[in-house]
Amino acid sequence: MIKQTFLFAALAVFLLSSCSVSKTARSQRNLFSGSWTLNNISYENNTGNFKSVIFNDADDICFEGSDWFFRDNNSTGRYTISSSTLCQGGDRFFRWSVVEPSQNYSSQLQFKFIDEKRKDISGGVGYRLNIASINEQNMTLKSNVSVDGEPVTIVYEFTKK
Template identity: 65%
Template sequence: MRKILILSLLFSVVLSSCSATKAVREKRNLISGTWELTNVSFEGQPGSFKSVIFNDAQDICFEGSNWFFRDNNSTGRYTIAQSTLCNGGDRYIRWSVIENDYGTSQLQFKPIDEKNKDISGGYGYRLDIASLTASNMTLKSNVMANGAPVAVVYEFTKQ
């Protein structure tokens, strides 16, 4: 009887871990493809903000940027248009979807070079997946501004 109880418990653990993996795979499949970052906004404090996003460019430079996520090898890129305010071009990334300790999903990525080598020293970014459908994605990251929390909201449309 004790063996059956232990085997049942072990089987339950295996099943629950598979379901989390399945949820992550489903999100990865939805994210895979080409997206346009249509809007970057801020929530949590009144007023207007300017910020440098991903230690790369001003928030205005990211509006209209194209993002490509390749599911089969977890690489991708985002492309910023060249302008007087923005240093345009491709930025390469390695990405994944994780379930954090709070039970919510996050998109994480880090910069890589054209040969898929890490150029960030192991550092990267995690964005909460606020919503995700086959055609729209909203990501959020929490930052501090003037000593108070602000959420940076990224709204994407699938191409």
């Protein structure tokens, strides 16, 4: 009986630890929580003037000044784009998580679009941004894309509200 109890306890500990996230990912999740402003989008690793459609949603200029909110207790969030002649404003809802680092990349923010009722509207397609830096006041995310076969890094710079 003691062997069975010990085996059951060891199995429970293994299952709980295998489902948990690392201390680093948990810390980054906590830092994401709250309201942010996307202040600037810039481009690295290539020269020239760039204009892009971000997240298959709107032109890069529409995202500058957008408000982002991350709720860590249920992994949902939204960003709000202001209406203008160039931009269709409004809220966009998403489900998000922090992906553990691996040999190929640093920690990443991962998200996909959902509706107000938290139903997937993206057909399972999502986005991943490398977490270049994050602290209580600032966050920098980066995504690597290709333009005419050449690599370009899109840099997103946020400040916490």
